[in-house]
Amino acid sequence: MPLILPLLLAVVLFCIGVYGVLARRNVITLLMSFELMLNAVNLNLVAFDAWRINDATGQTLAVFVITLAAAEIGLGLAIVLLLFRGHGHVDADAARDLAEQDELVEQEKAT
């Protein structure tokens, strides 16, 4: 089996994740796109492990990344629920509490 096959699959999956992060509005769909990107990384780790190393190092790191993803989604969804409780929406574009004050004033002038 050519090594290029899993690597290209990982590249395309990662770029689909990038598209999702840039184009989606709902915070939960952003988190789903993050999961796709992390999975592309895992695929790379496992493919390189099967290519040359063959001592399960890449697989161990893939398991570590899966653990990290679990921690990330837990914290992320807690933040999402907090956002929903405070604002009543989960729109990433409308959550502008941390925007710079000048920018907000300019926007208010424009509208």
Next chain:
Amino acid sequence: MTTALFSVAGAVALIASLFVVTSQRIVHAALWLVVALGAIAGCFGVLHAEFVALVQILVYVGAIVVLVLFALMLTKAPTNPLPSLTTGRSPFAAVVAAVLALILGTGVVLAFGNEKIKPVADGSAQAVGTQVFKTWVLPFEVLSVLLLAALIGAIALSVRKKED
């Protein structure tokens, strides 16, 4: 044989993940995520990383997607199609993703275009466990501390204040 199996699993993963980022119903996107993650678990299985495949199904499909579905439920996500789910800048996002794919893909083809892999059966829990407790003990402990920190952080974030 492995190439054919991997191609099928990879194609399923690709199509499902495209639906994840383009579906107008947010619950459908979450369910397509199950298909995509399961197909990637199949890819791991073809590469003889059976333990990683099982962990992927347990943690991703079993825990993370359920968490996402709970979050959708708790944020009152609508089940009808929402065209506003994708912002107006999606063409730019598509261009960025395509250019990135082109650059990364060219690099990968140039670097590893002729390499072959012969997956050998080394993905048992024993092999991974030996690696974890022989070479990667310190990262393993750091990860457990990180999980504890994430747990405490999630509790601290979601606890309600008295005055609310």
